[in-house]
Amino acid sequence: MRSFDDRHRLPAAVRILWITALIWAGLTVQAFAQTSNAARLLQEAGARESALRAEIDARKAGTPATPLLERARVLVRAYEDISRLFPKSGSSDDALWHGAVLAADSFWEFGQAEERATAIRLIKQINTRFPGSTPAKQTQPQLDRLVAAKVEAPEPKPAVTLTAVRREALPGAVRVTLELEGETAFREEQADAPPRVTIALQDTRPADSLAAAAQVFPDDTVRQIRIARLNGTTRVTLNLSGTTAHAVYALYNPYRIVLDFSHEPPARAAAPSRTPASAASASPRGTADRARTAPQPARATAAAAPTSTAPPRQNGAGGFSLSRQLGLGVARIVIDPGHGGHDPGAMNGDVTEADLALDIAQRLEKLLVSEPGVQVVMTRRSDTFVPLEERTAIANREGADLFLSIHVNASEDDRARGIETYFLNFAPNPAAEAIAARENAGSARTMRQLPDIVKAIALNNKIDESRDFAALVQSALIDTTKRSNANAKDLGVKQAPFMVLIGATMPSILAEISFLTNSQEGALLRAPAYRQQVAEALYAGVMQYQRSLKATPATVASQ
Numbered sequence: 001m002r003s004f005d006d007r008h009r010l011p012a013a014v015r016i017l018w019i020t021a022l023i024w025a026g027l028t029v030q031a032f033a034q035t036s037n038a039a040r041l042l043q044e045a046g047a048r049e050s051a052l053r054a055e056i057d058a059r060k061a062g063t064p065a066t067p068l069l070e071r072a073r074v075l076v077r078a079y080e081d082i083s084r085l086f087p088k089s090g091s092s093d094d095a096l097w098h099g100a101v102l103a104a105d106s107f108w109e110f111g112q113a114e115e116r117a118t119a120i121r122l123i124k125q126i127n128t129r130f131p132g133s134t135p136a137k138q139t140q141p142q143l144d145r146l147v148a149a150k151v152e153a154p155e156p157k158p159a160v161t162l163t164a165v166r167r168e169a170l171p172g173a174v175r176v177t178l179e180l181e182g183e184t185a186f187r188e189e190q191a192d193a194p195p196r197v198t199i200a201l202q203d204t205r206p207a208d209s210l211a212a213a214a215q216v217f218p219d220d221t222v223r224q225i226r227i228a229r230l231n232g233t234t235r236v237t238l239n240l241s242g243t244t245a246h247a248v249y250a251l252y253n254p255y256r257i258v259l260d261f262s263h264e265p266p267a268r269a270a271a272p273s274r275t276p277a278s279a280a281s282a283s284p285r286g287t288a289d290r291a292r293t294a295p296q297p298a299r300a301t302a303a304a305a306p307t308s309t310a311p312p313r314q315n316g317a318g319g320f321s322l323s324r325q326l327g328l329g330v331a332r333i334v335i336d337p338g339h340g341g342h343d344p345g346a347m348n349g350d351v352t353e354a355d356l357a358l359d360i361a362q363r364l365e366k367l368l369v370s371e372p373g374v375q376v377v378m379t380r381r382s383d384t385f386v387p388l389e390e391r392t393a394i395a396n397r398e399g400a401d402l403f404l405s406i407h408v409n410a411s412e413d414d415r416a417r418g419i420e421t422y423f424l425n426f427a428p429n430p431a432a433e434a435i436a437a438r439e440n441a442g443s444a445r446t447m448r449q450l451p452d453i454v455k456a457i458a459l460n461n462k463i464d465e466s467r468d469f470a471a472l473v474q475s476a477l478i479d480t481t482k483r484s485n486a487n488a489k490d491l492g493v494k495q496a497p498f499m500v501l502i503g504a505t506m507p508s509i510l511a512e513i514s515f516l517t518n519s520q521e522g523a524l525l526r527a528p529a530y531r532q533q534v535a536e537a538l539y540a541g542v543m544q545y546q547r548s549l550k551a552t553p554a555t556v557a558s559q
Contacts, residue, residue, distance in 0.1 A: 038089035041082050042098070049075055049102060056109060065110050072106045075099075076118060083125075096126050097135035104142055113151045120146050159205040160184040162234050165225055167217070170260070174221045178236060178257040180204065186257060188248050195240040199248070199257060204234040221261045247397060249390075330402055330546040332375045333368060334395040337361040338407040338510075341385025346410035346516045353408040353516060354383060356525055360513070361406050363535035368542065392504040402469065402542065403508035408525065409515045417518040418489030419481065421474040422510045423466035465507040467493065468548065473511055473541030480537035481514075484530050485521070507545075511538065 052075060056068055079099030083092045100122035107115035123139045123146075130136050164179040178199065189198040206227050214226040224239040238259065245262040337357040339345030345353025358380070365376045377398045379391045386394075395403045409420070470493045478490045491512075513534050514521040524530040 038082055038086035038091040038095070041086075042079075042091045042095050045075060045078050045082065045095075046098065048078075049098065053105075069106060069110050069112065069115075072102060072115075073118075076103045076106075076122075080122065087129075093126060093130040093133040093135050096122050096130075097138070100126065100139070100142070104146060107146070107149070111151075116146055116149060116151060159203050159232065160201070162201060162204055162206045162210060162227070162236070164207070165210065165215070165227065165236065167215070167222065167225070174261045176222060176225065176238060176259045176261070178259075180255050180257070183250075183255045192243065195243050196237055197240065197246065197248075197259065198235055198237045199259070201234040201236070201257075203232055205229060205232075206234050330542075330549065331373055332377065332398060332400045333402045333404065333542060334377045334379065334398060334400040335361045335364055335368075336379040336391045336395075336403065336405040338405055340380050340383055343385055346408055348516045348522045351516065351522070351526060353410070356408050356516070356531065357406045358383070359528075360531050360535050360538070363532055364404075364406075364538050367535060367539040371543070392508065395508070396505050400506050402545070403504050403506055404473075404538065404542065405508070405510040406538070407510060407512050409512040410517045411515060412517075414517050414519065417487075417515050417521050418491040419474065419477045419514060420491035420494055420512050421470040421477070422494050422512070423463065423470045424495070424504070424508065466509055467495075469507045469541075469545045470509040472544045472548065473509060473538060476541035476544065477511065477513065477534065477537040480533050480540065481530070484527075484533055485524055487520070 052068065052071055056072075059065070059068065076099045079095045079102070082095040083099075086092055086095075100119050103115045103119035103122060106112070107119060120143065123143050126133070126135050126139055160183070161181045162178060163181055164177075166177045166179065168175050168177075178201070180201070184204050185202045187200050187202075189200060190196075191198075206229060210227050214224050216224050219241075221241055221244055222238050223241050226237045226239070228235050228237070238261075240261065247260045248257065250257050337354070337360070339352070339354035339357065341354075343354065345357070347353070361378060362381075365378060368374050368376050377394065377400065379394050380386050391405065392403060409416075409418075474490070474493050478488055482488045514525055516522050516525055
């Protein structure tokens with residue numbers, strides 16, 4: 001076998017052939033891997049399709065069709081995703097053909113125009129992308145039949161009833177809840193003269209009990225609530241005492257729309273622009289009760305941050321991120337206690353991860369709000385369920401500077417112990433993959449969103465800052481908890497695609513503070529003193545990161 005040096009002494013023409021062979025070998029391996037993955041996914045989708053078709057064939061008269069139709073739609077999208085994710089695979093055209101046939105058969109079975117349009121679109125994709133393929137030779141009869149098919153006009157959608165409008169006073173805010181008998185699309189409208197917010201509920205009618213005169217609340221943030229219906233849309237208008245910060249979101253089981261109005265004026269001069277959207281996009285599923293420290297001061301400006309005017313410290317990557325170039329600080333922090341409600345997380349006897357994370361988060365909040373200029377927003381304050389996707393959505397809506405998600409670890413191996421902190425990136429090893437899979441189990445996202453999720457991770461521009469934030473928190477956790485746990489194991493800073501971190505527009509991390517399934521660490525977690533130490537460690541990490549954005553190390557100052 002020739003050595004590396006021997007190869008470089010070969011004639012130039014031979015070296016070119018050798019390099020070309022390596023490139024082709026690499027491309028061949030890549031193509032083989034893509035084909036293998038696509039074939040495996042196509043096989044799995046085919047098995048799901050076979051089971052679905054058997055259920056459709058066995059469906060009895062009068063059985064609701066919607067669940068089966070929705071499953072068929074998800075599967076058609078999965079076939080299309082396989083073709084899009086593996087365009088060079090030999091399975092790409094087959095995946096499109098399977099999707100087209102399933103969509104067409106769903107149309108003939110259920111009679112929905114959406115399936116007809118999907119089948120025609122996929123068939124045209126096959127003819128365009130794979131004109132000489134075997135599936136392309138089979139498309140014309142299907143296409144002709146679909147184009148000639150008559151589609152009945154859909155029946156009018158029954159109106160959803162707005163059953164109640166409730167108002168309650170919260171510390172520092174007024175909450176108005178619109179209770180509905182089912183989910184419906186809605187949009188928010190704002191006006192300044194006089195100040196008011198209107199929620200337009202599509203395909204909705206108010207209950208007879210709501211047709212009375214407007215509700216009036218003198219000398220309050222929300223002074224009046226009026227309800228009117230026009231052309232199938234119910235409009236709920238809230239007249240305000242003045243311009244105020246507010247948030248609008250949806251909750252499920254039962255479905256309701258919640259409006260929270262702060263007693264304080266908005267921190268920014270102009271309210272954020274809002275665009276009409278359906279409940280699925282403008283009102284994320286399952287938002288938990290959000291509460292701030294009351295009353296909330298106006299958002300701190302750069303002047304409220306540490307006052308050092310020295311250049312910022314380089315980040316862990318040895319450079320200056322855009323955040324550091326712009327001299328940005330930290331003022332508003334979102335604390336996210338993991339899990340909650342019907343999702344208890346890790347469990348050990350009567351102790352749950354959800355309860356421990358909430359207790360530590362509340363302790364951390366008390367420490368942070370004592371800092372001048374620091375504001376805290378909690379994603380939940382009680383044992384309520386908040387979808388993973390909504391947690392970062394809360395942080396984005398609140399204009400947070402940092403996002404910290406608190407979790408307790410678990411393992412099938414009761415000897416596993418230690419502390420680790422994660423930032424968002426692709427998982428580099430099986431251990432990180434397993435933890436991400438466990439923590440992401442509650443996600444509501446589907447295969448269709450995989451390309452967007454991959455893109456969000458790949459384009460995450462906060463990786464360096466999140467890595468630095470994670471490193472400081474991890475160090476503080478180890479240093480502080482060793483006071484109670486001399487055997488504290490430093491598992492380090494890691495990366496994984498945690499769904500709760502995807503989409504955050506600020507540095508964001510997830511801390512796994514100890515293993516509940518380990519007998520020693522489980523006993524420590526039951527002790528309030530240990531949970532206080534964990535909270536103090538998280539507080540120290542946050543404040544160290546805040547100072548790192550503005551502070552200058554002594555070595556730099558002396559140069």
